[in-house]
Amino acid sequence: MAIKLGSISGIPLYLDYSWFIIFALIAYTVGFGLMPVSYPNLPWVEYLSIGLLSAILLFVSIVIHELAHSIVAKNNGLKIAKITLYLLGGVSEMSEEPPTASLELKMSAAGPLTSIAIAIICLFGWIASVSIHAPVLVQGPLQYAFYVNALVAGFNLIPAFPMDGGRILRALIWRGNNDVMRSTRIASSVGRIFAYIFMFVGIFYLFFIDIFDGLWLLLIGWFVSSGASSELNQMIVKRDLSGLKAGDVMTRAVDSVSPDTTLTELSSKFLEDKHNGFPVMGNDGKILGCVTMEDMRKTKKSLRDTTLVKDIMTPREKLVTVKSDDPAELAVNLMSKNRIGRVFVVESEDGKLSGLITRSDIMKTIQVQESILGTSKAGAERQRSISVEKGMMFEIDCPVVRGLTWSATFNTGEFTLVSQNVVQLSGGGQSTQFTFEALQKGRFSITLSPTVASGSKELSSRESIRYSIVVT
Numbered sequence: 001m002a003i004k005l006g007s008i009s010g011i012p013l014y015l016d017y018s019w020f021i022i023f024a025l026i027a028y029t030v031g032f033g034l035m036p037v038s039y040p041n042l043p044w045v046e047y048l049s050i051g052l053l054s055a056i057l058l059f060v061s062i063v064i065h066e067l068a069h070s071i072v073a074k075n076n077g078l079k080i081a082k083i084t085l086y087l088l089g090g091v092s093e094m095s096e097e098p099p100t101a102s103l104e105l106k107m108s109a110a111g112p113l114t115s116i117a118i119a120i121i122c123l124f125g126w127i128a129s130v131s132i133h134a135p136v137l138v139q140g141p142l143q144y145a146f147y148v149n150a151l152v153a154g155f156n157l158i159p160a161f162p163m164d165g166g167r168i169l170r171a172l173i174w175r176g177n178n179d180v181m182r183s184t185r186i187a188s189s190v191g192r193i194f195a196y197i198f199m200f201v202g203i204f205y206l207f208f209i210d211i212f213d214g215l216w217l218l219l220i221g222w223f224v225s226s227g228a229s230s231e232l233n234q235m236i237v238k239r240d241l242s243g244l245k246a247g248d249v250m251t252r253a254v255d256s257v258s259p260d261t262t263l264t265e266l267s268s269k270f271l272e273d274k275h276n277g278f279p280v281m282g283n284d285g286k287i288l289g290c291v292t293m294e295d296m297r298k299t300k301k302s303l304r305d306t307t308l309v310k311d312i313m314t315p316r317e318k319l320v321t322v323k324s325d326d327p328a329e330l331a332v333n334l335m336s337k338n339r340i341g342r343v344f345v346v347e348s349e350d351g352k353l354s355g356l357i358t359r360s361d362i363m364k365t366i367q368v369q370e371s372i373l374g375t376s377k378a379g380a381e382r383q384r385s386i387s388v389e390k391g392m393m394f395e396i397d398c399p400v401v402r403g404l405t406w407s408a409t410f411n412t413g414e415f416t417l418v419s420q421n422v423v424q425l426s427g428g429g430q431s432t433q434f435t436f437e438a439l440q441k442g443r444f445s446i447t448l449s450p451t452v453a454s455g456s457k458e459l460s461s462r463e464s465i466r467y468s469i470v471v472t
């Protein structure tokens with residue numbers, strides 16, 4: 001949950017609600033915890049002012065820190081969707097991931113380096129203000145701004161993905177192994193370990209040392225652990241949909257209604273078909289709009305016999321659509337950006353509706369991809385096990401991703417490849433299907449490897465799948 005504050009050089013700036021708690025916590029900790037130690041016997045109004053000023057300084061410091069990330073990203077041609085400020089840092093949401101390890105390294109280092117620079121400037125400012133005996137209201141916040149920027153730099157450099165330190169770690173691993181997925185997984189695991197350490201130490205502090213410090217550590221641990229897994233999930237969605245087009249994941253046969261349907265008829269259609277909405281189609285197969293159960297509810301029951309679908313539908317211009325050869329990922333991005341559950345697949349040339357992509361279409365695709373490519377556990381991944389009887393025919397298959405076919409490697413004494421076909425899947429898309437005959441009893445393996453088109457970077461991340469076959 002976040003509120004929009006405004007935008008800086010074209011980048012929308014959001015503030016997470018947790019920040020209000022942080023703001024109060026900082027103002028209190030600094031004003032009534034830290035300051036009385038350095039500057040005793042001041043009136044409480046002064047402590048409060050220093051506290052509030054310090055919280056504002058923290059806020060400004062984090063904004064500058066995040067802007068540093070964004071500016072490096074922008075200068076390298078990446079789009080920044082928005083910046084959201086969380087407790088001791090923020091997240092610059094990129095519309096796209098950095099394409100190379102070295103750019104990721106530059107981008108993620110920019111924030112902490114900026115915080116270190118601000119810390120050094122404030123340190124000198126503080127020393128100067130002390131030497132000229134400036135009022136406490138100047139000394140105090142400068143001192144705190146020095147501390148807090150050093151803290152923000154240090155905190156963000158903890159190698160816990162998705163914080164900057166974790167991103168730096170990922171970039172370094174990525175540069176070494178050239179595999180962004182694997183690097184993300186390693187960096188996420190390291191991040192989770194750090195999160196548990198924070199929470200463990202936090203609980204210890206909570207009970208035995210200081211409730212306040214304990215709460216801080218718990219908060220940080222929770223933040224890191226939730227960030228690490230959501231970032232990994234995004235990567236998984238990205239990877240599983242990579243190379244797939246909207247047309248590969250959409251549902252083709254879509255129920256529709258005509259614009260002249262009355263709302264009474266529509267309401268019984270909702271009951272029958274159990275959909276939440278229908279595309280509205282003309283006789284020529286072109287989509288005219290979309291009507292949902294919610295649209296219908298806005299019309300009084302007494303008027304439903306005389307009101308037509310075309311009077312209440314969301315018109316074509318306002319629908320979120322993709323073309324069938326757009327990347328499938330675009331559909332997911334549009335859904336989350338617009339907070340909607342469905343995207344229409346419409347052909348640009350003739351405006352005809354080819355299909356519909358819903359969240360469940362995406363989930364199904366990911367499940368299919370996961371069951372084949374397996375990501376959940378390292379080591380066990382990309383391995384499947386099958387039991388067959390000797391002399392029996394059996395099939396194994398792999399989805400055909402754009403330009404990618406599969407070839408099978410096996411021992412000819414153990415299996416015969418009876419056939420290899422590309423088959424149409426019921427949900428759209430294609431699959432390469434191998435039919436084998438088992439010749440001997442025992443435990444053998446068949447490896448399916450992607451036949452990578454030369455120089456195709458996108459597909460080189462797809463690894464071979466090893467099937468372990470038990471013949472009885």
Ligand SMILES: [Zn+2]
Pocket residue numbers: 065066069089090111112156164
């Ligand atoms: Zn940062």
